[in-house]
Amino acid sequence: MSAVRCVDLCKTYRQGDQDIKALDHVNLEITSGDFVCLSAPSGGGKTTLLNAIGGLDTPDSGEVYVAGQRIDNLSKSDLADLRLRKIGFVFQAYNLIPVLTARENIEFVMQVQGVPASERREKSLAILHEVGLETLEDRRPAKMSGGQQQRVAVARAIVSRPELVLADEPTANLDSKTAGELMELFTALNERHNSTFIIATHDQHIMTYAKRLIRMLDGRIVEDIDQRAA
Amino acid sequence: MRLFGVLFRLAWRNLWRNHRRTTIMLCAIAVGVWAMIFMTALTRGMVDQMIIEGIRTLPGHVQIHNPKFLDDPSISNPVSISAQQSFDDPEIVAWSSRVKVPAVISSERESRGITLLGIDPVAERHISFIKYDEVDGRFLVDSDDKGIVIGAKLANILETEIGKRVVIMSQDPDNDIADRGFRVVGLYTASTGAVEEAYAFVGRATVQKMLRIGNQTTEVVFVGDDYRDVEALYEVILDAVDDSVSVQRWYETNTYLGSMLNVMDGFVVVWIIVIFLALSFGLVNTLMMAVFERVREIGLMLALGMKPGSILGQILIESMLLLLIGLVAGNMLAWATVMSLQGGIDVSVVAEGLEMFGAASVLYPKLNVDDMILASKVVLVLGFLASLSPAWRASRYKPVEALAKVG
Numbered sequence: 001m002s003a004v005r006c007v008d009l010c011k012t013y014r015q016g017d018q019d020i021k022a023l024d025h026v027n028l029e030i031t032s033g034d035f036v037c038l039s040a041p042s043g044g045g046k047t048t049l050l051n052a053i054g055g056l057d058t059p060d061s062g063e064v065y066v067a068g069q070r071i072d073n074l075s076k077s078d079l080a081d082l083r084l085r086k087i088g089f090v091f092q093a094y095n096l097i098p099v100l101t102a103r104e105n106i107e108f109v110m111q112v113q114g115v116p117a118s119e120r121r122e123k124s125l126a127i128l129h130e131v132g133l134e135t136l137e138d139r140r141p142a143k144m145s146g147g148q149q150q151r152v153a154v155a156r157a158i159v160s161r162p163e164l165v166l167a168d169e170p171t172a173n174l175d176s177k178t179a180g181e182l183m184e185l186f187t188a189l190n191e192r193h194n195s196t197f198i199i200a201t202h203d204q205h206i207m208t209y210a211k212r213l214i215r216m217l218d219g220r221i222v223e224d225i226d227q228r229a230a
Numbered sequence: 231m232r233l234f235g236v237l238f239r240l241a242w243r244n245l246w247r248n249h250r251r252t253t254i255m256l257c258a259i260a261v262g263v264w265a266m267i268f269m270t271a272l273t274r275g276m277v278d279q280m281i282i283e284g285i286r287t288l289p290g291h292v293q294i295h296n297p298k299f300l301d302d303p304s305i306s307n308p309v310s311i312s313a314q315q316s317f318d319d320p321e322i323v324a325w326s327s328r329v330k331v332p333a334v335i336s337s338e339r340e341s342r343g344i345t346l347l348g349i350d351p352v353a354e355r356h357i358s359f360i361k362y363d364e365v366d367g368r369f370l371v372d373s374d375d376k377g378i379v380i381g382a383k384l385a386n387i388l389e390t391e392i393g394k395r396v397v398i399m400s401q402d403p404d405n406d407i408a409d410r411g412f413r414v415v416g417l418y419t420a421s422t423g424a425v426e427e428a429y430a431f432v433g434r435a436t437v438q439k440m441l442r443i444g445n446q447t448t449e450v451v452f453v454g455d456d457y458r459d460v461e462a463l464y465e466v467i468l469d470a471v472d473d474s475v476s477v478q479r480w481y482e483t484n485t486y487l488g489s490m491l492n493v494m495d496g497f498v499v500v501w502i503i504v505i506f507l508a509l510s511f512g513l514v515n516t517l518m519m520a521v522f523e524r525v526r527e528i529g530l531m532l533a534l535g536m537k538p539g540s541i542l543g544q545i546l547i548e549s550m551l552l553l554l555i556g557l558v559a560g561n562m563l564a565w566a567t568v569m570s571l572q573g574g575i576d577v578s579v580v581a582e583g584l585e586m587f588g589a590a591s592v593l594y595p596k597l598n599v600d601d602m603i604l605a606s607k608v609v610l611v612l613g614f615l616a617s618l619s620p621a622w623r624a625s626r627y628k629p630v631e632a633l634a635k636v637g
Contacts, residue, residue, distance in 0.1 A: 056533055056630040077537060084535025091633065097527055099243035109534055111236045156534075 002068065003164055003196035004030040004053055009062035011048050011219075022048035023059060024219035030198065030212075032067075032163070035190045037210035038200040045219040046200040047168055053198065054087050054166045055079040067163045084112055088157030088195070090167035095153035096141040102148075103128065103137040106156045113160060127155040131185060147178035151185065158189050165189075167199040171206055183209040233540055241548035244520065255516045256556050259609070262509040263560025264567065266502045266605040268595065271568050272575075273501075275596035277494045281457060283359060283421050284487045285480050290325075290357055290451035291460045292467050293483050297476040299448060300483075305331050306403050308446035310474045317470060321454055321463045324356035327447040329437050333400040335380070335430055337388035344384070344430050346398060348437030348447075351375070357453050359425075360418045367392040367416035375433035377415030381426025385417050392417060398432070402442045410440040498601060502608045509609075510616040517549055517620040528624050529632025538625035545621035546614065553613040557606050568597040 011023040022045045030036055040046040051057035052064055055071050064072040071082055083089070088109075096105045106124040115123075128134045131151040141149050150170055157165050167186070171179035187209055190197050199210065207213050208227075215223035245252055285291065296307040309327075317325050329348030334341055351370040355362060360379075362369040369379055378396060380388075390396055392414050399409040412432060420426050438444065454463035460479050467477050481488025521528070528541055574592040 051630050054533075056633075080532070080535050080537045082535075083533065089533055091530070091533075095530070097240070097530065099240060099247060104239075108236065108531075112233065112534070112536055112540070114232045 001032045002029055002065070003032040003034065004028065004198070005063075005065040006049070006053065007063040007065075009049070009052060009059045009064065011045075011052065011057070011059045021045075021219040023052065023062075026062070026216075026219070026221055028214070028221065030196060032196055033190070033194045035187065035197045035209070035211040036199070037207045037213050038198060038216060039202060039207055039213060040200075040216035041202055044202075044216045046202075046216055048219070049216070050166050050168050050198065050200050053164075054089060055082050084109065085160075086163050088160070088162040088165040090150065090153045090157050090165065090170045092169040092172045096149055096156075098141050101138045101140055102133060102144065102152045105141070105152055106159050109156060110160055115160070123159055124155075127159045128152075130189075131155045145178075146173050147175075147182065150174060150178075150182055154182070154185060154189070158193060158195060161193060162195060165195050165197045167197065169201055170199065171201065171203060176205065179203070179206065233543070237540060237544045237547055241544050241551055244524070244544075245548055245551055248520075248523075251516060251519070252552065255512055255552060256559065258512050259509060259553060259556025260559035260563060262505050263557055263605060263609060264563040266505050266609075267561065267564035267597070267602055268567050269501060270498050270601045270605070271564065271595040271597045272593060273494060273497065274598055274601065275594045277490055278596050279421075279594060281487050281491060283425075284484060285457050291454045291457055291480050292452040292464050293478050293480070294450040294452075294467065294471060294475045295448070295478070297474075300476070300478075303330070303332065303448070304401065305329070305441050305443055305446075305448065306405075308403075308443060308448055309450060317450075317452070317467075319466045319470075321466045323453045323455060324353070325450065325452045326350060326353035326357050327434075327450040328354075329434055329441065329443070329446075330448045331400050331437075331441065333398050333430075335384070335388065336397045336399070337390040337394065339389045340387055342384060342387060342427070344380075345428055346400060346437065347429055347431050348434040349373075349431055350434050351431075357451060359420060360431075365416040365418050367414070369416050369418075370431060370433055373433045373435040375415075376412065376436055377432075378412035379416040379418055379431040380414060381423075381429065382417045382419050383423045383426035384428075384430070385414065387427065390414055398430070398440070400441065408441050410436075498604065499608075502605050503612070506608055506612050510612065513549065513552070513613060514616050514620060516552070517545060517617055518623075520548065521545060521620045521624040524624075525627065525632045525635045528627050529629045529635070532627065532629035533633060541627075542621045542625040545624050546617055549613060549617035549621070550610070553609055557609055561602055561606065564602070565597060568595045571595055 006026050006028040009023045009026040013020045013022055026049060038046040038049060048057065052059050053066065055074065059072055062072070063070055066082065067086055071079065074082065097108065100108060103124045106127060107120045110120045110123065125137065128137055131154060133148060133151055136144060136148060144152070171182055174182060183206055186197055186199065189195065199206070201207060211228050213225045213227055214221055294309055296309050299307040326349065331346050333344055333346035335344050349370070350373045352372065360369065365379060366382065370377060385391060388396065395411050395413050397409055397411050399407060402408040418426070438446065452463060452467055454460055457480060464477065464479055471477060481491065531541065574594045576592055
C-alpha cells in the first residue's frame with residue numbers, strides 16, 4: 001500500500017531577483033512501512049519535499065497523497081488535523097517545548113488529540129522505556145543532552161503510532177556516535193511498529209541505514225536506490 | 231475545553247520562564263490596580279464626607295418647602311404645614327421643621343450676613359451636624375430658648391464671645407424689619423470654617439415671634455437610612471403631603487452636592503481607564519516580547535498539529551493569568567493601605583484649598599467593593615482586548631516559516 005505519493009510536484013522560491021526551483025516535477029511513491037532517506041546537498045529540495053509531504057508547505061502545482069488522501073488542497077485546519085493524527089515529526093533542532101518535561105513533551109501530541117490522561121501516561125512511559133530514557137521522564141529539555149532531546153522527539157513522533165514519520169536532518173547537531181545510536185533507534189522502531197520513515201539528510205553514513213535512498217539535486221530526483229537489494 | 235489543561239500549563243510555565251520580566255510586569259499591574267482603587271477610595275471618602283457633612287449641615291435627605299421658596303427663600307414663602315403636624319413611618323429616621331431665613335447678625339464691632347435657623351433642638355438632635363455635648367458653652371435647650379448658638383469662626387469675625395449679646399435683623403412677611411437681641415450661649419465647630427461662618431441657631435418659637443409668623447415654618451426636613459437611596463423616603467413624604475408643597479430629594483435641593491456624586495462616579499471610570507492605558511503598553515510589550523521569543527516553539531506546536539485557535543488561546547490565558555495575579559496583589563495592597571488609614575489622613579497643610587470644595591482637613595478613604603469590582607472588570611476586559619493583537623499575531627504564523635526563524 002502507498003504511504004506517500006507525489007505527482008508532478010513543483011515549488012519555486014523567489015530569492016532576490018532569482019527564482020529557485022526547490023521542487024521540479026517530482027514524482028515519487030513510497031510504500032507503507034518503508035524506511036527512506038532523502039539525500040541532497042543544501043538547497044537540493046529535500047526539506048521542501050518533506051514539508052510538502054508533511055502538509056507544512058503547499059506546492060505550486062502537483063498533487064500530494066498521504067495514506068491515500070490528497071492533502072495539497074486541504075484547508076489549514078484540515079492540514080493541522082492530518083499532521084496531528086497521521087504524521088510524526090522530528091526536526092533538526094528546537095524539537096521540544098522547553099517548558100515541558102520529557103514525558104509531557106511526549107504526551108503533548110496525545111493531549112492535543114484528546115487521549116485520556118491514564119492512557120497518555122501509560123503510553124509515554126512505555127515509549128520512554130523503549131528509547132532508553134525512562135529515568136529522565138521529569139527532566140526538562142535544557143537539562144538533557146542533544147542526543148537525549150532527539151530521542152524524546154523521536155518518542156513523541158512515534159508514540160501515537162502515526163502512519164508516517166518525517167525527520168528533517170535529525171542527526172545534524174549530534175556527534176557521530178549519538179547519530180548512529182539515533183539511527184539504530186529509528187530502524188528498530190520502523191521494524192517494530194511498521195511506521196513509514198522518511199529521513200532527509202546529507203550525511204553519507206546515515207544513508208546506509210535506509211532501505212531506500214532517494215537522491216535529489218536542484219529540486220529533481222536524480223537517483224532512487226533500493227538498498228535492500230544491495 | 232479538552233485542550234484547556236495543556237494550554238493552561240503552557241501559559242503558566244511560559245509566564246515564569248522570564249521571572250524578572252514577569253515580576254516587573256506584575257509589580258506594574260499591582261501598583262496600577264492599587265492606584266486605581268486607593269485613589270478612588272480616597273476621592274470616594276472625600277466626596278462621601280462632603281456629602282454627608284453637607285446633608286447634615288442642612289438639607290437632610292428629603293425636604294418640604296413652599297413651591298416658591300427655592301426661588302425666593304424668605305419668610306414670605308412659608309410652608310403650609312404646621313410645626314405641630316407629625317410624621318410617622320418606618321422610612322423616617324428623624325424629621326424636624328425649621329424656620330430658615332436670611333438675616334444680618336451684628337455685634338458691637340462687626341456685622342455679617344448669615345442664614346438664621348429657628349429650630350426645635352430636641353427634634354434636630356438626630357439631624358444636625360452639631361454635636362450638642364461638644365458645643366462650647368451650651369446648645370439650645372428647647373424651641374423657646376432665647377439664646378443663640380453661632381459658629382466659632384463667626385464669633386471670631388464678630389469679635390464676640392459666649393455671654394455677649396448680638397442683634398439679629400431680618401424681614402417679616404410684610405417686608406418690615408424684624409429684629410431682636412440674643413445672648414450668645416454657645417459656639418459650635420464644624421468640619422469647615424465656611425459652615426461656622428454661615429449658620430446661626432436660635433429657638434424656633436423665639437424666631438417665630440420675632441418674625442411675627444405664628445406657627446409657620448419655611449421647611450420640613452426628613453432623614454432616612456442612607457443618603458444614596460432616598461426614593462422610598464421620598465415616596466412616603468410625597469404620599470403624606472398635598473400639592474400645595476414641594477417635596478425635594480437632597481440632591482435637588484443642593485445641586486452642587488448632587489452633581490458631585492455624579493462627577494465622582496464618572497471620575498472613577500476615567501481614572502481607572504487612564505491608569506489602564508498606561509499599563510496596557512507594558513502588557514502588550516511583554517506579550518509581544520514573549521511571542522517574539524517563542525516563534526520557533528509556536529511553529530513547532532503548529533507543525534505538531536495544534537490549531538491556530540489554540541495558540542491564540544494559550545497567549546490569552548497567559549495574559550489573563552498575568553492580569554489576575556496583578557489584580558489580586560493590587561486589590562490586597564489597596565485593601566491593606568485603606569485599612570491602615572482608617573484613622574484618616576491629615577491634609578491640614580492644604581486644608582484651605584479643600585475647604586473651597588467643602589471638604590474637611592482629615593480625609594477618610596472609603597473602600598467600595600463596587601469600585602474594586604469595576605477596576606478588576608476594566609483591567610480584565612481591556613487587558614483581554616489589548617492581548618488580542620499579540621495573540622492573533624502568534625496564531626497567524628506559518629509553521630514552516632516560524633520553524634525557520636533564526637532565534
